[in-house]
Amino acid sequence: MSFVSIAYTALFYAAAIVFLVGVGARIYRYAKTPAPLKIPTTPAPTTTGGVVLRMFREVVFFQSLFRSNKWIWLFGWIFHFSLLLVLLRHIRYFQDQVWLWVTLIQPFGKYAAFGMIIGLLGLWARRILVDRVRYISAPSDHLMLALLVGIGLSGMMMTFVSHTDIVSVKAFFLGMMRFSPQELPTDPALLIHLFLVAMLLIVFPISKLLHAPGVFFSPTRNQVDNPREKRHLAPWAAELEK
Template sequence: MHLFFSLAAVLVLLILVFIGVDVVGWRYLFGVVIPIATIISFILGMLYRVIKWARSPVPFRIPTTCGQQKSLSWIKAGNLESPHNIWGVLGRMVLEVLFFRSLFRNTKVSLKEGPRLVYGSTKWLWLGGLVFHWSFLVIFVRHFKFFAEPVPAWVMALQNLDGFFQVGLPIIYLTDIAFLAALTFLLLRRLVDPKLRYISLAADYFPLFLIIGIAVTGILMRYFTKVDIVGIKEMAMGWLNLAPVVPAGIGTLFYMHLFLVCCLFIYFPFSKLLHMAGVFFSPTRNLANTNRVKRHVNPWDYSVKVHTYEEYEDEFRDVMKAAEMPLEKE
């Protein structure tokens, strides 16, 4: 249900472009208005969500630890596993953001003959996720060639490295293959395992299909049918200069690619994809384990009105005395 809903949603988006561009001819809408609206919506959406997060207090230190806390000088502390200062936190965050360290520890429970319960390491999700995110980053950066004139040397260097083996014409990018393979794995992973299929929602399938759609349209444009990329760069530069142009003769496939990218960026701040910003806001990762070394005061603590036992005794001294109850002060 969730699966077909998401697939249908992406197909409807594609049909929308076909009708809009090919039948009605709204090239200006799809080529200028929607992309510029997307840029604005993406930036404002990200700011809105990040500031909203930053307004929530994190009163207590709740880092997840799996190493020796900083203690006596002769006990070796694990600063990455249980960070006690800013460098430990930074090191931990860098490894988390760049290499998904906590996902590397992913385990799987299985019931073996006996019956025996076995916990084993499972790295496939980590590997698939790592390949997906890194190739997406390289592909994203490669696209700077459409937004910068002259093309920066480091973008060209990255592109040449990506096409290092010079296979095919146009040269096949390694990240294109890795990206498709990782996407296929991430989709199949949700479909093959019944437990995962049960917990997968439309919010999981939709971004996957959206990104698959973007990858497939992009690959079709580069390797199979051609589009006028000189015109495409003129159009992209037009958004940045705020001097929009819609060159004639850019293929519908490009508008499909562009519209799916726009949908992804509009959807981004309001969906699970925001883990891009969220990873920096994870209190179990970004806090130092200083529960004992420092005193952390809850920011929303108000001064509680207390009624101590001394005051209580003062108030009821006569009654208590009459009932012959023991008193601390006579």
């Protein structure tokens, strides 16, 4: 194997370990963090089924963001929906026999990259042009947006400008999954794209992108609004009352 193939194999193994362990540890921490107060954002559902429906609307349609700011909602939803299509399209690189639905979404995932970039640029412009948002924006916020834009642009470069050998790329990732590394093409756009993806996996567990799993643990969203009907008692508080 070439030095580039060995280096990228090691990089992606390391990135995958950091991502899985880091996100897993964060989720465990979220799950173990007590919520001593009943603090659902009202108007809130009074049944468990209502909470599930509310979480569905929040995760899929960004309901609270839509009520707060329509322009931010528009760019945010365009980015997230386009990103979902792009990620689903990439499933083919990890399958010998590609599922039918993955094959069918390939054209949509291909052009979803444009929506991903448009959404990111809109969100980035917000951090620059809106005074109150610019004031609270840290350098890491801009770097994360730049990283995502770089991933999108390099991916579009391979799709629409400088095509790469996707058969060899698929063989590389299937080989990694089977612990049998294969050669990786050395196209500059591909190497840049994969390097940026690996960096994203590494920084994900320590970044604001953790809002993806974190939203499911938000007490303002996942609590039933029944403080009069049932006393909310955190497990640690229950231990003190024994």
